[in-house]
Amino acid sequence: MRPQTMPGETMTDTTLAPQPLFAxxxxxxxxxxxxSVPTLVEALAQLEVPGGLEIVLVNxxxxxxxxxxxxxxxxxxAVALTVVNLARNFGxxxxxxxxxxxxxxxxIINMDDDLQNPPEEVVRLWRYAKDNAFDVVYTYYADKQHAAWRNLGSRFTNWCADHLLDKPKGLYLSSFRCMSAFVARTILIHTGPFPYVDGLIMQVTQNIGRLQVQHLARAEGRSNYTIRRLVRLFMSMFLNFSVMPLRIGTLVGFVMAALGLLAFLVILVEAISGRTPQGYASVMAAILLLAGVxxxxxxxxxxxLGRLFLTVNRKPQFVVRDVERNARALPVEQQP
Structure with a gap:
């Protein structure tokens, strides 16, 4: 039975908030x-985090x-380390x-495995979030070491996010971010097959900070993000959190209908005046334009509809084949 509160008193429900094992x-x-992962883990293992640090690698x-x-x-x-192995590639x-x-x-800090985010920035990002009581802190870069076409795509995606998501203006949506356990637990309620983490975060909180960090050139290899993957990610942001694309479609429909009516009036006037409209090219152009729209x-x-269909039919967001933890990552009562 839930405890009763007296008038003027408040009560915090912590039943869904387990005590964190690590800071x-x-x-x-x-x-x-x-x-790259061995170098990254070795650097992260050297960090000093009062309250303990764990690393979760998701293959x-x-x-x-x-x-x-x-x-x-x-x-x-020696650091607490968990390996989560997914059954197939999910993104x-x-x-x-x-x-x-x-x-x-x-x-919880999320970062890529490509060493472009210096591991030494991790503690600074964590302290900045904790000391300022931010729910989420995004990083941004003075000089982003990506290809020009990808930087252009990132700017376009952020511009779209400004209009489609409830995102603070000027906030750069970086994959190197820190969030509180509260935010992580809340966004995990979403089980749809097309998650866009930044969109989910914006639905939870506006208590968001930003911190400038270094961004290094990729040490070796090339980015795993192909144009196809970037387009798929953009579609998750573009469609999952707003019906604005449909509203834009409606607006475009009205504009095209108005242009069609104007063209009809021009043709009608020409027909009444006895001039036969030449217009084959213009008619074909109009037909092709309208068909394309x-x-x-x-x-x-x-x-x-396709995304709704897959969600209703419970397409999995991810499937974990197995999880391996070392002794440091186990709860105290389970440690040898």
Whole structure:
């Protein structure tokens, strides 16, 4: 039975908030990271975090030997380390959600495995979030070391997010972010197959800070983000958190209908005046334009319906094949 409160008193329900085992968890989705993950884990293991640090590596069904490397690190490393192995490749944001579901820190930092975010910035980011009581802190860069086409795509995505998400103006949505356990638990309620972590965060809180950090050039290899993956990620942001695309479609429809009416009036006047409209090219151009707009709108509606269909049929957000923890990552009562 719930305890009764007296008038004027408040009560905080903590039944859904288990006591964190660590002060900080670091979630790292791993894909083609066999060469970079050992260096990253070694650097993170040297960090001094009062209250304890754990690392959660999420193998997103990487085609290289990342899983074996992660498991070897788990067995031989002194830092608390958990390896979450996904049954197939689900994508970065799905892998982040899987990592959050296994993180047990009071704060959780998400970072990539490519070493472009210096590990020494982790403690500074964590302290900044904790000392200022932010729910989430996003990082931003004075000089972003990505290809020009990807930087342009990031600016376009952030511009769209300004209008589609309830995002503070000027906030850069970086994948190197720190969030509280409260935010992580809340966004994990979302079980849809197309998660967009930043969109979920914006639905939970506006208590968001930003911190400038370094961004290093990629040490080796190239980004796992192809144009196809970036487009798929953009569609998750574009469609999952707003019906504005449908409203834009309606507006475009009204504009095209107005232009069509204007063209009809011009043709009618020419017919009454006895001039036969020449207009084959213009008619074909109008038909092709209208057909293209209609197909785009049908595609948007179809994308919404397809995502709804897959969600209703419970397409999994992620499937965990197995989880391995070393002795440091186990609760005290389970440690040898």
């Amino acid at each position: 900080l968890s670091i979630v790292v989705p791993v894909y083609n990271g066999a060469t 997103d069904c990487s085609p290289d030997n990342s899983l074996e490397v992660c498991r070897e690190l788990c067995r031989k490393n 970065e944001h799905n892998a982040v959600m899987a990592g959050l579901s296994h993180a047990r820190g009071a704060y 209609q197909l785009i709108m049908l595609g948007l509606v179809g994308e919404y």
